[in-house]
Amino acid sequence: MTSLEDVSIYLPPKSIPIDRALSDLDVPDAQIRLFQRFYGFSHIRRDPETPLVDQMLATAAGLTALRGREEHVRYVVQALTIPVCAPYPENPVHEVRRALGLDHAMAFCLTQHACATGLLAVDVCGKLLAGDDDPDAMALIFTGEKAYTAYAQRYIVDTAVMGEGMAAVLVRQGGERDRLLAFASRVHGQFNAAPWLPNELAREFDRMYPEALAEVILAALAQANLTLSEIVLILPHHVNHNSWKRLSKKIGMPIERIFLDNLSIMGHCYCADSFINYRTVREDGRLRRGDYYMMVSVGLGATFSAMVFQH
Known part of the structure; x- marks a missing residue:
């Protein structure tokens, strides 16, 4: 593993x-x-x-x-x-x-x-x-x-x-901690021209964004045989706060369990956001041995991905 x-x-x-x-x-x-x-x-x-x-x-x-x-x-x-x-x-x-x-x-x-x-x-x-x-x-x-x-x-x-x-x-x-339990990823290729999408496609991407992200999150949870209630934290990529509120409402997860503390002070650090967030919550003692957590990210083009780990 x-x-x-x-x-x-x-x-x-x-x-x-x-x-x-x-x-x-x-x-x-x-x-x-x-x-x-x-x-x-x-x-x-x-x-x-x-x-x-x-x-x-x-x-x-x-x-x-x-x-x-x-x-x-x-x-x-x-x-x-x-x-x-x-x-x-x-x-x-x-x-x-x-x-x-x-x-x-x-x-x-x-x-x-x-x-x-x-x-x-x-x-x-x-x-x-x-x-x-x-x-x-x-x-x-x-x-x-x-x-x-x-x-x-x-x-x-x-x-x-x-x-x-x-x-x-x-x-x-192998290893005794932070074991990868599941990975789900889906590419929505019709948005491959992002960030230069025509207005109609840009509106469609905005509309389907929370649904597509929820899809990979739930798919990864199913692979790991877990429920959302068992996830202690989601460690996200740093896109606008409103998109995470929409996701929170879509999947029924309290916004407090989506770790957004670093978003305002760091911006979006390309592929590094979830891993930077991991270090922060680990150093703050917010992950205990055995806790389940997720890393979630979306790439323009458009790739939606979610991973489930056990600390």
Whole structure:
């Protein structure tokens, strides 16, 4: 059974009010006020002086379970929202692999599920490790990207403001905690042009969003043979607060059990949100041994994904 051996995060020290971040991109004042007053966004993290590779290495430095066990790492994976994460000819995942002394490991990127690719990476790495003869074999996954272009820094209309923040995840087979019990994912390909959808399709996506997200959440619960009442927390991706209220009403789950504390102060950190939230609730003591929780994310395009774990 796939499990999370360790999760470490890196948050840039610079916190920027979203009105300043978005005004630099010529976002209309009315849209900025909408994000602040109704969608729950206040600040984002940015670290313009620190290259992506250095951010990734800073994230990996917090993985205590990696120290002294580097020879067991079989894969180094970068889970990306945007296919190109650095200017040519830089190749961050290979640079990080060398810097960490993991030249023996295979390195590759995943991009197919946009902001849900982090969950996809956990599933893919678990399946790859299941065929390894070494019971201690691990995969190292990096999530989160650096907003190095105006395109990458842009907000998603009526959805999210993009910030910087990273998570490094060690995945293995076996393990005593954070065991992956179920994974459900569905692609609604008619929305593949997002975020540049024509108005009619954009309205249809907004209408079906809570229903599609509820579908994968309930499918993952069915796989795990659990009910929603047994889930202690949902660790979400950071899209606007209203969308989570709609989901809460749709599935009948109290909004207090959808962890939204980080949304206002971090923005949407690409694939890293759920893992950053995991570290927060674990450090705050909100997860006890044996608790069931979920990670949930949606990628533009449109991929809806949900995972069930037992802490």
